[in-house]
Amino acid sequence: MNMKDKKKESSSRRRFLRNIGLGIGSAAIVSAPALASNGGDDDAGEKVKVLTSDGKLVEVSKSAIKVAREETKVQILESQKGLPHRKFVMVIDLAKCKNARKCVDACQEGHMLPKDHEWIQIYLLQDSDKSAKYWFPRPCYHCDSPLCVSVCPVGATYKREDGIVIVNSKRCIGCKFCMTACPYSARVFHWKDPEAHVPEDHVYDPELNVPPVEGTVGKCVFCADRLRNNELPRCVKACPMGVIYFGDLAEDAVTNGVETLRFSSLMVDKHGYRYMEELGTMPSVYYLPPVNRTYPVELGFEDLDPAISERYKTQTITGEKNK
């Protein structure tokens, strides 16, 4: 497909979406076989029901439907560009986190990950043995100077215009160099077959990164598939405490789904910081310090799976065993 065709296709798609007044990507929800069999037929009278991204069921004529994102190749190219004029940013309010782990569950469900693959991992940290412990959710930081992207030998991981770093599971050769390059342990490897049960008509898309592939590296993708539909990432939506804020630096606004705040004043008022700023990786994830906490840290151990509870007994300061 040359550039001209691609442009034509995308502009016609936009027109279509405008006409029926739906968000981008809603057409992708229509099952692929139905589209394939009726794409070019002249049966304008027939109507089909289509589910929109905001949950409404609408009727459109079959002939007007075009598949918005039909083949993997286009999606991969699209996924490399990112959303235009956006710069996504995340703010995590450590004062509110109580280790409810809803973000982890939502992430694993959404990306069909095995239980031991935590794209967002919750640490129990302590800055020194005199200071208090606090819960510390760590997604991928989507650094603006990402070492993982620099070291990838085949371009399987890339930095997009909107700041998101994505892994293409169809390109990754599994050399794990990115895992040694990332200072935040944000990347995980599929050491065995992930055994994800994907619907048959599912088309691979790096923005969702489903299905996971054995022998490749995975990590948080800021739910780029949802952002394309103007939705918040899964972890942000799932968090019952409103810990995670997500937004666009260009709009200078972040939201946790309940309240929307001005990013720049939030950083100043609450003294936002980035984890290990001194490494020069320039993360897109900011933290608000764990002061005036909503819940005591012990609450995080309530109703916790004993296997997970056990891991916080190992070490809270790097290199120092807990007493």
Place this chain on the structure above:
Amino acid sequence: MSEFKENLIKDLTPEIEKTSRSWYMIFGFFLVIFAYGINGLVQQIDKGHIVTGMRDNVVWGVYIVNFIFFMGLSYAGALVSGALHLFKTPWRAPVIRLAELITVISLAIGPFFIFFCVGRLDRLPYLLAFPRIQSPIVWDVIAILTDVFGCFIFLYISFLEDFAILRDRADLNVAPWKKKMFRILAIGYTGTEKQRKILGFARNVMAAMIIAIAIIVYSVLAWIFGVTLRPGWHSTIFGPYFVIAAIFSGVGLLIILMAIFRKIYNLEKYITLKHFVNLGIVLFVIAAFFGYFTFSDYLTKWYGSVKMDKILIDKLFTEFNLFFIFANYIGILTPIIIIAIPKLRTIRNITIAAVIALVALWVNRYIIIVPTLETPFLPIQETRPDWTNYSPTWVEWALTAAGIAVFGMLFMIISKLAPIISISEMEEAEEKRILELSKEKES
């Protein structure tokens, strides 16, 4: 033909002409180990990398250690043979071929350990199809490919004269296919003045080139680690440190192979104590450099006590203490002591020192790779012990053993196809000796 050459050929050709029963037995033994390794590889491909000891924190293990180790041997072989040739070292003749063979054989094995480490073996061609020049792995791919060509050419042109000698010997009692092979590989070389000139020039050029290539290529390999931000790896000394370490292991292996072939192929007349002592002195100098580099790297880290460096060094001095002592004290001091005291300089002692140096260097590689990966910036909060601490599984050991077995097998096969001591080099050395003797007489 001179009497010297005649005797030399008589001493060396029996190994090409016939194969002993013990040769087959040792070869069969290696073959069994190799099959065991293949079994491990099949398991790994079938069940995934979960059968190895590698996990999300320690993503690289024994495979990478072996890769660095074999590549180091290869580069060392290139450096040593290149330097011996270029500087016209007078005693080089009986040992230079062994060094050249180390280069090529290790080079044929090393990259396989990267293949074992890669999660998707089927996508390996992507390295050539979609290379990104920003990545040090791509630098390494380019470097190794260059090195493969350079080393094979160097090895071939150093064999060329011997192929011609073997081709011209009618009384050589070998299979017809071997005779045919010598004829083809000699590509019409007859030793005319012009041919000798061209060959000599080509060998000089290639010797200089492979010295440069070896240094560049091994530095590139070191930078794969150096460019990351990891404690212990993020060090400016890594390039030269790796090059020195490589020569250290390569000279060690050369001494070991000299001892082995001297014994089983009855080469006591040609490979003498002088060669062991001379290479021992090279080992001594390199050990001193290697110890100096190791010391200065760890001293600055320990004294500065940056948090992550301190945690790493604490780990090396507690959990990995025995490895550290063996790799960096015993491994470096033993060769220094044995060579420094003239009384201790026997063939047996020097060979023991070389074995210790070689094993210690492997362990040194291990404690460069594994402890660093066990020390990420964020604490490892994990209950599964294999996720926190790396320990290699039988699959990794099986493939490691298979790598060594293949090294042995390739050496054994080549020693049956061509003389393990270069006839042409020996002849040249002898001619020079006679020339000098006659000059002395005249004056």
